[in-house]
Amino acid sequence: xxxxxxxxxxxxxxxxxxxxxxxxxxxxxxxxxxxxxxxxxxxxxxxxxxxxxxxxxxxxxxxxxxxxxxxxxxxxxxxxxxxxxxxxxxxxxxxxxxxxxxxxxxxxxxxxxxxxxxxxxxxxxxxxxxxxxxxxxxxxxxxxxxxxxxxxxxxxxxxxxxxxxxxxxxxxxxxxxxxxxxxxxxxxxxxxxxxxxxxxxxxxxxxxxxxxxxxxxxxxxxxxxxxxxxxxxxxxxxxxxxxxxxxxxxxxxxxxxxxxxxxxxxxxxxxxxxxxxxxxxxxxxxxxxxxxxxxxxxxxxxxxxxxxxxxxxxxxxxxxxxxxxxxxxxxxxxxxxxxxxxxxxxxxxxxxxxxxxxxxxxxxxxxxxxxxxxxxxxxxxxxxxxxxxxxxxxxxxxxxxxxxxxxxxxxxxxxxxxxxxxxxxxxxxxxxxxxxxxxxxxxxxxxxxxxxxxxxxxxxxxxxxxxxxxxxxxxxxxxxxxxxxxxxxxxxxxxxxxxxxxxxxxxxxxxxxxxxxxxxxxxxxxxxxxxxxxxxxxxxxxxxxxxxxxxxxxxxxxxxxxxxxxxxxxxxxxxxxxxxxxxxxxxxxxxxxxxxxxxxxxxxxxxxxxxxxxxxxxxxxx
Amino acid sequence: xxxxxxxxxxxxxxxxxxxxxxxxxxxxxxxxxxxxxxxxxxxxxxxxxxxxxxxxxxxxxxxxxxxxxxxxxxxxxxxxxxxxxxxxxxxxxxxxxxxxxxxxxxxxxxxxxxxxxxxxxxxxxxxxxxxxxxxxxxxxxxxxx
Numbered sequence: 020x021x022x023x024x025x026x027x028x029x030x031x032x033x034x035x036x037x038x039x040x041x042x043x044x045x046x047x048x049x050x051x052x053x054x055x056x057x058x059x060x061x062x063x064x065x066x067x068x069x070x071x072x073x074x075x076x077x078x079x080x081x082x083x084x085x086x087x088x089x090x091x092x093x094x095x096x097x098x099x100x101x102x103x104x105x106x107x108x109x110x111x112x113x114x115x116x117x118x119x120x121x122x123x124x125x126x127x128x129x130x131x132x133x134x135x136x137x138x139x140x141x142x143x144x145x146x147x148x149x150x151x152x153x154x155x156x157x158x159x160x161x162x163x164x165x166x167x168x169x170x171x172x173x174x175x176x177x178x179x180x181x182x183x184x185x186x187x188x189x190x191x192x193x194x195x196x197x198x199x200x201x202x203x204x205x206x207x208x209x210x211x212x213x214x215x216x217x218x219x220x221x222x223x224x225x226x227x228x229x230x231x232x233x234x235x236x237x238x239x240x241x242x243x244x245x246x247x248x249x250x251x252x253x254x255x256x257x258x259x260x261x262x263x264x265x266x267x268x269x270x271x272x273x274x275x276x277x278x279x280x281x282x283x284x285x286x287x288x289x290x291x292x293x294x295x296x297x298x299x300x301x302x303x304x305x306x307x308x309x310x311x312x313x314x315x316x317x318x319x320x321x322x323x324x325x326x327x328x329x330x331x332x333x334x335x336x337x338x339x340x341x342x343x344x345x346x347x348x349x350x351x352x353x354x355x356x357x358x359x360x361x362x363x364x365x366x367x368x369x370x371x372x373x374x375x376x377x378x379x380x381x382x383x384x385x386x387x388x389x390x391x392x393x394x395x396x397x398x399x400x401x402x403x404x405x406x407x408x409x410x411x412x413x414x415x416x417x418x419x420x421x422x423x424x425x426x427x428x429x430x431x432x433x434x435x436x437x438x439x440x441x442x443x444x445x446x447x448x449x450x451x452x453x454x455x456x457x458x459x460x461x462x463x464x465x466x467x468x469x470x471x472x473x474x475x476x477x478x479x480x481x482x483x484x485x486x487x488x489x490x491x492x493x494x495x496x497x498x499x500x501x502x503x504x505x506x507x508x509x510x511x512x513x514x515x516x517x518x519x520x521x522x523x524x525x526x527x528x529x530x531x532x533x534x535x536x537x538x539x540x541x542x543x544x545x546x547x548x549x550x551x552x553x554x555x556x557x558x559x560x561x562x563x564x565x566x567x568x569x570x571x572x573x574x575x576x577x578x579x580x581x582x583x584x585x586x587x588x589x590x591x592x593x594x595x596x597x598x599x600x601x602x603x604x605x606x607x608x609x610x611x612x613x614x615x616x617x618x619x620x621x622x623x624x625x626x627x628x629x630x631x632x633x634x635x636x637x638x639x640x641x
Numbered sequence: 642x643x644x645x646x647x648x649x650x651x652x653x654x655x656x657x658x659x660x661x662x663x664x665x666x667x668x669x670x671x672x673x674x675x676x677x678x679x680x681x682x683x684x685x686x687x688x689x690x691x692x693x694x695x696x697x698x699x700x701x702x703x704x705x706x707x708x709x710x711x712x713x714x715x716x717x718x719x720x721x722x723x724x725x726x727x728x729x730x731x732x733x734x735x736x737x738x739x740x741x742x743x744x745x746x747x748x749x750x751x752x753x754x755x756x757x758x759x760x761x762x763x764x765x766x767x768x769x770x771x772x773x774x775x776x777x778x779x780x781x782x783x784x785x786x
Contacts, residue, residue: 040664050737064736076736083734083741083753083777131667250742251759254774255696277693279700287704 023136023165023377024126025369027173028115028153030093031195032058035122035137036366037130038374043177043367046122046129050075057363063117064088065104073121089114096156097149112156119160137162138373140365143169143201143212165376171201172210173368174334177359180205186329187213189317191347193310194335196222200313202321202328214320216313221306223337229302231260234275234292242288244281252281256290267296268340300342307346314350331355336362388412390506393470393478396433396442398423399527405470408438408510415471419485422456422464429454430466432482434495438513440524453482453491461538526575533566533582540589550596558588682768684722689770691719692763699761727762729755729773738762740772750778 024037024046034057035046048059064077065087072080081088087104095111102109119137126134141153150167157164171190175181180188185206192199199217203210234256239245246252255277266273277290300307318325331351337343338361348355359367388411394404397420405416422430431452437445456464465485472478481492513520540563544551551559562585569581695715702709716724727738734741734753745756755775762773 039668040661072736079740079772080734080736081741082743083779129671131670250776251774254742254759255693259693278697279704282704287700 021132021134021136022130023138023373024122024134025173025366025371025373026119026122026137026139027058027170027366027369028093028118028139028141028156029058029061029194029365030091030197031061033061033118033122034058034363034366035126036363036370037126038370038377041374043370043374045363045366046126048074049121049125049128058366060090061093061118062088062090063092063114065107065109067105069105071117073117096152097146112152112159115153115156116159119157119162123160123162135161135163136165136373136377138166138168138369138376139164140168140170140173140369142199142215143171143203144199144215145169166372168369168372169201169210169212170199170334170365171203171212172205173366173372174332174364175203175205175210176368176371177364178330178332178356180330180332180356181208181210185209187321187323187327188330188332189314189328189351190332190334191310191314191338192334193337193343194222195224195337196220198222198310198313200317202317202323213323214317216316216320218309218313221309223335225306226299226303226337226340227257227261227264229306230264230294230299231257233298233302234260234290234294237292238290241292244283244288246281246290249281252277255280263294264299265339267294267299271296296341303342307342310343310346311350314347325351328353332364333361334364389414389472389476391436391509392438393448393472394435394445395420395468395480396435399531400442401440401524401527402435402437402442402445405468406472412472412476413474415469417467417469420466420468421462422459422466423461425461426458427461427464428456428458430456430482432468432480432491432493434478434480434493438510439516440520444516444520448478448495449480449493451480451482451491451493453484453489455487455489456484457486460542462535529575529579529582530570533570533578536582536585536589537563537566540585543589543592547592547596550599551592555588555592555595559585559592562588681766685765685768685770688719688722688724688763688765691715692771695719696760723766724770725764727764727769727773729758729762729775731755734775734777738769738773739775741777742774743776744779745776746781747778748781752778752780754778 022037024035025043026035027033034048036043037046038044045057047057050059059074060078062072062074062077062081064072064080064084066072066080066084067087077088078090081090089102092102092111092114096115098111100111102111102114119139123134123137137157139153139157141150145153153167154164170192174190174192175188180186183206185204188203188205190199190201190203192201197217197219198221199215201215202213204213205211235246246256259275259277263273263275272293272295275290275292275294279287280290281288318328328351331347331353333344333347333355338347344355388409389406390408392404392408393406394402397403403418403420405418406414420430429452431450433442433450434448435442435445436448439445453466456466467483467485469481469483470478471481478495479492480495481490483490540559544556544559562581566578566581566585569577572578695712698708698712698715702712729739731750732755734755739755739762742759747756750756754777755773756778757776758773759776760774761771762769763771
């Protein structure tokens, strides 16, 4: 069964999105993305040769074909207006259908599947005729329009506002050429428009104009040259100004450099000036002021006060500018919602609605993640992570651990949450003990520890002795509901202390390695018996003594060196032991030597392995 | 009754699971495709950003011999990477390669032909990285509609 897509059919730009794995994803336009984002211009062109162009290509040829190029057809939807080109007539639905047809094709390419159904958004103030016309356009394009939803509603869905109780919200939609302010009731399945207001001739384009004129005037002042007549210069300038405007949303000032912008009798001219955000804000002051009226009107018509509005969302490219955000924020006296791209939210909201209607979105709307890593405490009071932070849940992971001491018959599992390498710096969510482990040398028992997080975020930790199958478990229901800020600060701490923590972890690892080696060496000496020469024995015993002294001394690099020298002397012995074992094997002709057997060689081999990193060590209960 | 409910619930769940699995497969397939494309077009963004520099050098080269060499040097390196200029003047206007800025009345060129190049366009490995900005020919005294 194919997916239902969501479509934002805009006056100046259109975009489509679809739910993939529960997440709204913008469908890329076949001709690539333009400077502002992922939408394409709502242009349709009928050429003399009978070709139909949609989007960027239509825009690019518009100057050569003004009679056949149509833009902003949305303004005519629901009317009897006819587009007359080259002897043919088209209704607004026909023209819009061309745009929808292109979207259908792009979607089918992207999803590698047929697409027959869509949810399309319309302005909140659209009447029945306009909504029907939009539906008809879909039908002409080969799409069944399963729902028409309001643009501010779609935006609210994208921000997830329908999931957090009931609210009165304001949607401030400032696009390339229009401003729409909508006040709505939302939540608990309710989406009701209380009032709308706006300005159909106000948008980002006005801001571009102000900035371009400023640059032209300044250049004229500085160089005496007016670039307005030079089409090539104007082209370069317009492009550069748009880039500058967007840059000034993230930096306070930037350089506009256009060397060799033009040339006159006195030689080549260069344009180079610094543009500041404050200057831009000054230039568009009047544009911002015009945004006030619609907000006042919408509030009045809704019979609400500013304080009644619980959430504010911004839609449209120009709302990315800090000055626009500040303006709305200071007018309303509260923060705006963040987290969704203002240019994509309408299409995304339509996709979410499409997903609901398509049955994709039942209980598993968006999956949660674990905000912080989870693990257990292991030898040396370090944390061994089993689940990394930001892992999508439900999830599970297991790892096999072993004992730290000979005859250790119980292991304590300390469940830790956090990013720091040392156990004491993390939060302990709970502890439990598994008893009844058969007595064995350290490193032999196998205890499987499993972390299982279900879809509700409840953590189940279990420890199972693989020999006896004995198991113990713990359930952690509300692991410390941390706020976003608390989580962020814990992660920052981990980064800040990373260097120190790493050093201390290495020190612990060196100590652990020394301990393991001492244990293994003593064992090996005992088992080697006669194979070890007196000389080897002395050497090893001295190395063992040195290492023990180093441990008491506490100097990490000393411990490391002494560990290495003990290791070297052990290798000599183990090599000798293997050689002897090989000789013995050859002596026993015709006998199978594949089995694990009880040959001394094999046993020593496995005791060597306990030193490896394969097995982690679980802390003994003190 | 309970069995019916349980059965339909389990069918629902299986359906959802199948969808999730299919989604995952499709995403993996698409990721692999996108990864390949990214590798192929990795330099595209950087090259697009360098184009204004090319423009400036092109202009400067008209006035200075030394800069001419510099321009040729940079262009040579970028060409080796896959950058080519889009043919404009004299060719039929193509909205998939050119952007029309305005029209010029002329009796010498066929209608719809590119008369002037205002800004050079470029292809990078046969993908348009910047469209040529051109003026398109129209016949003299074209009748106004």
